[in-house]
């Protein structure tokens with residue numbers, strides 16, 4: 001196994017179990033490991049400190065284990081995936097009567113940096129974000145079938161857009177196991193078509209489940225605008241709660257089709273719902289004042305990287321300002337940011353200044369984050385990405 005030697009003192013973050021080794025911390029590499037290969041990381045004093053996937057880039061090693069006696073073999077994958085499943089059973093998401101949609105593996109949060117696995121009914125959708133997870137995909141798939149023990153019939157691999165382009169890995173999307181086409185999954189008793197072939201991410205935004213459920217408590221009798229609806233998740237929960245009317249908006253025509261399909265699957269021929277393919281800013285500009293009394297704003301990540309931060313913050317401010325201007329008095333605003341580069345305080349400050357600009361009295365009812373099946377490792381606080389506020393607007 002190739003060895004990576006750190007510069008003196010650069011092991012401190014590893015002693016606190018942080019799972020990333022930046023290229024700047026490395027003194028030298030013995031030999032020339034291929035991208036994705038398992039390497040052993042040693043301190044300047046030649047002591048073992050970690051073992052992980054090697055990659056050329058700013059994060060040079062993603063740590064899989066800090067234990068010298070733990071090999072990265074079939075048993076390793078079995079153990080890690082079994083623990084991940086135990087956690088989802090403990091949360092009450094796996095083996096649950098009215099829910100078969102959950103995230104089984106959330107990268108660093110499950111001590112598996114670079115790997116995401118979402119479960120939709122009998123299909124697991126696996127996504128590699130590192131060269132190492134891509135190279136190990138068949139071993140992982142085998143362990144997944146073993147650990148899931150009859151719970152899944154298919155594994156779909158979807159990494160064409162998530163792997164580093166430079167690494168020449170040429171990943172192809174496709175089934176690693178099974179090949180079933182039944183793509184209807186259940187989330188808290190509601191049914192959704194999951195488009196893992198062409199959809200965004202693994203086909204669905206599993207991370208909004210608990211926030212959708214919270215919306216269900218507020219939507220009864222209300223006139224709801226679900227902005228950036230994608231698959232219509234928030235819309236379907238609003239319908240179930242007895243909303244008076246639900247409008248879903250997304251700039252993508254495909255998303256609008258999917259939303260209509262999902263509403264029809266749960267509430268066929270229900271005249272309360274209409275979906276519009278439109279740009280969010282245009283729609284908000286043109287809509288009537290005081291028409292909606294519940295608005296959801298769940299935009300895509302405005303800032304994927306730190307450089308885009310300033311524009312992203314302005315984007316959140318402009319978007320929220322429009323909602324504050326037009327929401328009916330006594331209205332409820334669910335507003336989110338999923339940009340990793342934007343922290344909780346920055347998001348909050350920008351929503352505050354949007355509110356202040358309109359002069360309305362605004363109370364925070366709930367502060368939201370990602371659900372328990374998207375856990376954050378206590379040693380890797382960067383893993384917290386989803387932020388949301390539920391606001392009462394007088």
Ligand code: SAH
Nearest residue numbers: 205228229230233250251252279280298300
């Ligand atoms: N709320 C959704 C997830 C939203 S993902 C859920 O619960 O599943 C973000 C969505 O915003 C995508 O579907 C994308 O097509 C849409 N989008 C991106 N830019 C937009 C814009 N300017 N106006 C409207 N929709 C936009």
